[in-house]
Amino acid sequence: MDAAAARRPDYTAILAAHRVRAGRQLRLVLAVGVVCIASLALTGFFDAQRFIEGAPAIAQLASEMVPPDFARWQHWLRPLLDTLAMSIAGTALAVILSLPLALLAAPNTTPHPVVYRAARTLLAALRSVPEIILGILFVAAVGFGALPGVLALACHSVGMVAKFYAEAIEHVDPKPIEAARAAGASPLQVITHAVLPQVLPQLADITIYRWEYHFRASAVLGIVGAGGIGFELMAALRLIKYDEVAAILLTILACVVVVDGIGAMLRRKLK
Structure with a gap:
């Protein structure tokens, strides 16, 4: 007892x-x-x-x-396509820049603590500047069009995407990493054979979520001259055509729903 x-x-x-x-x-x-x-x-x-x-x-x-005026809907097709292209290009550029920075900003893959701190500081600095401010700066630098929008989306998103990537890399199982190093693998081989296979589904999930966000942000960037449907929205606002503004907003909403649906489908495929 x-x-x-x-x-x-x-x-x-x-x-x-x-x-x-x-x-x-x-x-x-x-x-x-x-x-x-x-x-x-x-x-x-x-x-x-x-x-x-x-x-x-x-x-x-x-x-x-009310009621919304869709009379000029054909004029919005090309700007919508530009907005979609801007979101995809911005996401692709952000991923290309984010992955190496994430490896430097993760404590288990960074080559040195100083590099880790510098990478974290850089990511925080990129996150602290909103896309619309970056859009204004890039419009002033490279002119109007989709290019400044792509650059603004990519630069801001690197701060967010690389941070999420680094947190995913930080929490990987350390045993495969230790085994790869014990077998004499180079740092690049450790990353490609022991780190990335563990986090690829998470990185893909983060990327898709960011692409969904980029489509909405691309519409806003058009207001500052970065092209896309936001430019049409700003033009309607300046002409005080609020019925057309409502129609454009509803069009953007419909496109956002479609993009979110595509993103959800892609995430299901990756599981």
Whole structure:
């Protein structure tokens, strides 16, 4: 009996540990809630007077957007194709640049801690600049068209995609890596034979998600002169044709749904 009692779990201690953990989680949730409420207050979200004063303008704008005007839908086909091409090219360029940076930014594949820290800092710097700002800079540098959009998407996405790639590489099983190194494999062989085979499905999943995001971002970049359907949207806004704006937005929504569906299908194929 004494041996059985010794093996019996100490439920009192387990419950006490759960209570402590639950208390910490509750305090964290409360702290996050306070921060969120304070942020809403600072941005004027609780200013009911502003909502009341803005309601007539919102109603007027909504009435001008209904019904949507699809009369120029044929003129949007080429810009939509440009937007799709921009998203694919931006994703491809981002992947090409992200993979080597991810290997440098992962602690188990980087050649040196200094290189690891430099790569992480570079990725953080790329993430900190929004695509639209990069789009403005590249439009000023290389002119209007899809090229500045592709460059803006790729540069910003490298910061995100390489970070996700590096985190996936960081959590691979270390045993194949150790076995490859013990067998005398070169660093490149270790990566190609022990690291990449473990993370390729995750990298593909991240890439597809990023492509879906790029299509939406490409539409926004057109507003700053990077071509695509966003350019048509900006033109309609400047001419105060809100019914045409509504039609373009609905067209973009339909395309986003199709792109998301294609991405979901590709992810299922990769599982």
